[in-house]
Amino acid sequence: ALEKKIVKSKVGEKVSLPCCHEIPSSESLRKYRVYWQKNITDVVLAYSEGNMISKHKRYWNRTEMDPWNLTLWISPMEILDNGSYQCVVQRNSVVVCDESVILYVTADFSKPHITAEVSTDSCESTEMVITCSSHGGFPKPKISGTLNNISMEWNASWVSESSLSPYNVTGKLVLNITKDVNITCSVEYSGSVKSTSLFLRKTNDCTVPPVPPPYNVITASIIIVTTFIVAITLAARYLPRHVCSHCCKCQDSVEEGVKEYTKAPTSSKGTAETSSV
CATH class of the missing domain: 2.60.40.10 (Immunoglobulins)
Structure with missing residues (x-):
């Protein structure tokens, strides 16, 4: 044949x-x-x-x-x-x-349209629902894609009134994004390909707040600081008195020594006179 x-x-x-x-x-x-x-x-x-x-x-x-x-x-x-x-x-x-x-x-499909919707967001990752759609083409297409140049599969669905009617195709994907990524969506039909790309940036780069210390650590720290302040206050109040008291005792001893020294020559003179008689 x-x-x-x-x-x-x-x-x-x-x-x-x-x-x-x-x-x-x-x-x-x-x-x-x-x-x-x-x-x-x-x-x-x-x-x-x-x-x-x-x-x-x-x-x-x-x-x-x-x-x-x-x-x-x-x-x-x-x-x-x-x-x-x-x-x-x-x-x-x-x-x-x-x-x-x-x-x-x-029939040519429209250029694929990619959208990204944030479902959950945190400091570590961002969960996004990615949707790729194209319409008005024939025959039934195949939808494919890449994530940072690595092949991936879409959860695809097709809508058409009949086997000889234009098709609308939609692909969905849920991604946990921890860094910037580039997504490509391609619609293939009868040897033709329509593609588009979308760059997604990791937006929520926040810093994790430090964990506060436990309650007992805070209490102990307050007690130590309070004790230190009280000790300094007491030292400032009583130490000058002790020093002054010591200074007074030293001064009295010096004065007594001076008095004894002053009396000594008089006694010597009297002795000398007695001897001469």
Whole structure:
């Protein structure tokens, strides 16, 4: 079996789906029947003897066919255009070719948006709820990320009305931040990637207050200080009196010595006079 052709396009673009047969210049479309079908059951458009005989309502004003190479043009592309298309060509009721082509339609996601909300905060760490969201894309994406260039996984959730509708994707993460970090969120789909980054700074760098001493230590310190002050006060009050009392005793002794010395010459003179008689 021949490998199916694959065509990729984006929502809003114009795409061409090739057919398996080209009409020679010596002939015309009038000699052929051409059917473009989707998923085998839906006829996109059909030509017979050079005239269009059928066209699906979804493709009104959005499709046309080249009359020579039978290429099918679709514009603008929609997500619902995803699927397998088949070109069937007949000449004189004989099948000339029958070949399929697969059309993949993608829709770009918005640039991821990252938010950070503080749940708890302390001097040691900050707990944050990180949310990354993107919307409006197709097909269902994969969300990934890095934390300081190290891979991490998001708790992802997707919302879409159907399997052929745009997707909204949201990823959440709870982090205990102890230092500055850089977070990257990436949304991957059909070979395309949309990414964004957010730098988070550790904000609460507070100093832990010192632990106050126990009550008994404070009480003992107060008693020691009080005793010391009382001792100094008593010393200042009674020590000068003791010194003065000692000084008075010394002065009395000196005065008595002087008096005895003064009396001594008189006694000597009397003795001398007696001896001479």
